[in-house]
Amino acid sequence: MNRSRFLWLIASFVTAAGLVWIWQVVADNRLVNPVFLPGPDRAWMALVRGFTTGDLDVKLLATVERMFWGWLVASLVGVALGAAIGTSPRLRAYLSPMLEFLRPLPASATIPVAIALLGLSDGMVLAVVAFGALWPVLLATVHGFSAVEPRLYEVGRALGLSRAAVIGKIALPSASPDILAGMRLGLTVALILSVVCEMIAGRDGLGTWILLAARSFRAPDLYAGVILLGLLGYATAVAIGLLEARLLVWRSRSR
């Protein structure tokens, strides 16, 4: 990292701090109704209080768990199904029109159906999150597998590799940038769906917490929850970015 980049980063942090300060001044002078906009100090205190005397950590963990398990199931199923569809032109001809139709369907629209089938349970949440996060992973995998250099497949055939070996040694590494991009998108979807499911089904978690805070006009608690969700979104983006950098090291090296 060079010097000017570092200086800009510091300047950028100062700008962000300045904006928080403006937020504080606006809230202190009651330029906006404090019911809607508590100052950052009150939001921060609510956050600290939630963690020390409340059970915000339990709620945070519940949301993270829902998101993670749903995403994991979606990723495994999505890569497996995507590998099957992506390596077989016949399966692709039969299935891809249906997948194209299902792709733009808002995943949240399946929540009422899932509630009718599975009730207001954790299984319902898991099903919805996994179903919603499946699409980005599945479609990215199919795309990645069909975009593999055809000559690599020819090499595999010439070497007499089995289908599993072709997938494991040729297609999967070649498609991994697409798959990781799909998993990144899937993680965002998983977080959103976990929160929505909590809001609708009333499962204990951050989603219920911020909705209850809004309904009882506890604005500082609400903002604390939103800040926490923002941090969670940021942390997951950073985590998958690190994973990507680690798994795709060969890609930057070969360039």
Add this chain to the structure above:
Amino acid sequence: MNSSWWKGLVVPAALIATAEVAMRINGSTSMSLAAPSDIAAALAAALLDGSMLAATRDTLISAGAGLAIGGLLGLALGILFGLVRPVDHLMEVTVEVIRPVPSVAVLPIALLVFGFGYTMEIAIVAFSCLWPVMIYTRSAMAGIEPRLMEVARALRLSPWARISKIVFPAALPRILVAFRLAAAIALVVAVTVEIAINPLGLGYGILVAQQGLQPALMLAYLVWIGIVGWSLNTLLSLAQQRLLGRAARVEVAR
């Protein structure tokens, strides 16, 4: 591909037929599932009495208005950040902190400020459309041929003329791609907000059908939401190709 388009219909047709037969054999008294023929009947009935069309209108109005507001804001910010590098550098941390906030997290804030109704839904849709448009526009600015900017400087164009005559046309293909993505997001967010809390539109329709134990109507809504989403996507792709012709294909190929 043209000679085998029917292959795409085989699997859905088989699934529908299986569901139909299974429901008929078991006798459909389920509160969560319905036979495909019952779903089709419920869909036709809801379309004919106008309730589903009214709900579609509500959802599309909210999604469209949110897309327009969020998209224009994102466009303006993207042009500003893309052309004035210092501003981009200064706002980096702020943008990176706000952007990953999930759209549903701002939902309770919008509820608190606007109450139920169109306004709160439009605000949330606008928030979620702003970011993709902004980021695509910003990178489109970076992709403009530098010599075009030199020409603008040589001609001493005013900043406004520079944006409207050079920057905007040069970046238009990528900006349209951004708006197409944002339109898909807008529909998803609008339906999500309706299902979560807002008593309006298609999302509310499907929730009410579920709570009223009308599985056929609920699944009819699900199918209809799928049709609306698919049509919107297809229309926008077609529009993009018509508007840009070869420029759009270049963009996809890249």
